[in-house]
Amino acid sequence: MELTYTGKTKDVYELPNGNYLLQFKDDVTGVDGVFDPGANTVGLTIEGAGRAGLKLTKYFFERLNEKGIPTHYIDADIAQATMTVKPAEVFGKGLEVICRYRAVGSFLRRYGLYAEEGQALDAFVEVTLKDDGRGDPPISEDALDMLGILSKEEYQILKDLTQQIAGIVKDELAKKGIELYDIKFEFGRTGENRQIVLIDEISGGNMRAYKDGEYVEPLELEKMFL
Amino acid sequence: MELTYTGKTKDVYELPNGNYLLQFKDDVTGVDGVFDPGANTVGLTIEGAGRAGLKLTKYFFERLNEKGIPTHYIDADIAQATMTVKPAEVFGKGLEVICRYRAVGSFLRRYGLYAEEGQALDAFVEVTLKDDGRGDPPISEDALDMLGILSKEEYQILKDLTQQIAGIVKDELAKKGIELYDIKFEFGRTGENRQIVLIDEISGGNMRAYKDGEYVEPLELEKMFL
Numbered sequence: 001m002e003l004t005y006t007g008k009t010k011d012v013y014e015l016p017n018g019n020y021l022l023q024f025k026d027d028v029t030g031v032d033g034v035f036d037p038g039a040n041t042v043g044l045t046i047e048g049a050g051r052a053g054l055k056l057t058k059y060f061f062e063r064l065n066e067k068g069i070p071t072h073y074i075d076a077d078i079a080q081a082t083m084t085v086k087p088a089e090v091f092g093k094g095l096e097v098i099c100r101y102r103a104v105g106s107f108l109r110r111y112g113l114y115a116e117e118g119q120a121l122d123a124f125v126e127v128t129l130k131d132d133g134r135g136d137p138p139i140s141e142d143a144l145d146m147l148g149i150l151s152k153e154e155y156q157i158l159k160d161l162t163q164q165i166a167g168i169v170k171d172e173l174a175k176k177g178i179e180l181y182d183i184k185f186e187f188g189r190t191g192e193n194r195q196i197v198l199i200d201e202i203s204g205g206n207m208r209a210y211k212d213g214e215y216v217e218p219l220e221l222e223k224m225f226l
Numbered sequence: 227m228e229l230t231y232t233g234k235t236k237d238v239y240e241l242p243n244g245n246y247l248l249q250f251k252d253d254v255t256g257v258d259g260v261f262d263p264g265a266n267t268v269g270l271t272i273e274g275a276g277r278a279g280l281k282l283t284k285y286f287f288e289r290l291n292e293k294g295i296p297t298h299y300i301d302a303d304i305a306q307a308t309m310t311v312k313p314a315e316v317f318g319k320g321l322e323v324i325c326r327y328r329a330v331g332s333f334l335r336r337y338g339l340y341a342e343e344g345q346a347l348d349a350f351v352e353v354t355l356k357d358d359g360r361g362d363p364p365i366s367e368d369a370l371d372m373l374g375i376l377s378k379e380e381y382q383i384l385k386d387l388t389q390q391i392a393g394i395v396k397d398e399l400a401k402k403g404i405e406l407y408d409i410k411f412e413f414g415r416t417g418e419n420r421q422i423v424l425i426d427e428i429s430g431g432n433m434r435a436y437k438d439g440e441y442v443e444p445l446e447l448e449k450m451f452l
Contacts, residue, residue, distance in 0.1 A: 143337065
């Protein structure tokens with residue numbers, strides 16, 4: 001088993017059969033010791049953070065697989081904090097796809113002239129480039145196509161999958177009285193037919209969730225939800 | 227004749243017949259006394275800057291009108307540095323529509339991970355919000371539609387017009403050996419049928435132009451071209 005990538009919150013190993021093992025770490029992103037899921041640096045280590053993220057990821061990926069939504073997930077071992085996944089190739093050097101139900105965060109910072117804080121948005125989808133040095137800039141369908149990152153047909157599939165998956169997560173959270181404000185996903189291509197599948201994780205660090213008008217801290221979400 | 231708006235580089239007066247008079251000023255945008263067409267503040271006053279911008283605008287708007295491209299232009303008086311235009315309503319609180327033939331400026335700052343400086347782009351169109359306080363953020367077709375600024379049908383018209391107009395300006399400049407790298411336009415709706423028309427101006431301050439590999443300063447463009 002060979003370490004192929006050391007990420008901020010996960011290490012990635014290649015398995016002899018061609019699949020990959022994701023080792024969830026207790027390192028979380030943040031700045032100056034304060035946890036911030038949107039940050040691009042590891043801020044601190046929180047005992048149990050890796051397992052908490054994996055438990056939610058396992059739960060949601062299994063719901064998605066039941067519903068026939070394609071993902072890279074094979075199985076998970078909570079005790080070891082590992083997840084086995086199919087190999088997948090990211091788009092370009094990596095994209096994040098965001099689905100928004102309320103106007104907060106970077107959406108509001110950009111479009112505050114036209115939207116009020118917390119205003120309902122209709123499962124609005126946008127794509128950002130994973131590029132720490134350039135502040136993860138948003139990118140349009142036309143630019144993704146022109147720069148050879150994603151074709152127009154793939155963009156439509158990505159957008160449809162994003163709205164479907166976000167809708168499933170939203171409904172699941174709603175059963176526990178939790179409201180999903182926004183969520184970000186990563187996708188990749190897998191197999192010979194280059195099928196587009198959801199990759200990475202779905203955990204508190206990927207979303208903004210509120211309960212009774214109060215923001216739910218990413219690590220609280222697992223305790224509150226599962 | 228009533229002053230209805232004082233802009234950074236133009237004053238706008240309403241005429242008794244419902245049309246508008248744009249008074250081109252010698253104030254140009256910039257920072258710390260240095261001319262910068264992309265800046266959001268008036269940086270300095272340059273004798274003749276208003277007339278130079280108007281001469282180019284008159285030239286290009288008359289070429290566009292000959293070709294049947296809808297604009298707000300009626301006529302211009304170079305001696306008075308004024309242009310008479312039809313009334314038009316901007317989209318939302320104002321948009322800028324950019325057409326790019328080479329990767330420079332904010333495109334490169336955002337997408338430098340995927341594009342090299344000066345790389346050819348295929349008349350790539352993007353829209354930014356006019357919002358000085360938020361740094362004129364780029365906005366997608368979906369967001370423009372969702373926020374009620376521009377419908378999907380209007381977006382397509384805007385994009386097509388932008389590529390047509392930029393192509394005409396590019397060809398005109400090429401006749402004098404000048405290469406157009408990028409250009410920004412403003413559009414509005416006019417008349418009872420809310421037709422989409424080009425508004426504002428087309429001058430050195432709206433574009434990046436190069437001759438023999440050298441950047442052409444905005445105020446040099448009028449002397450070099452006309």
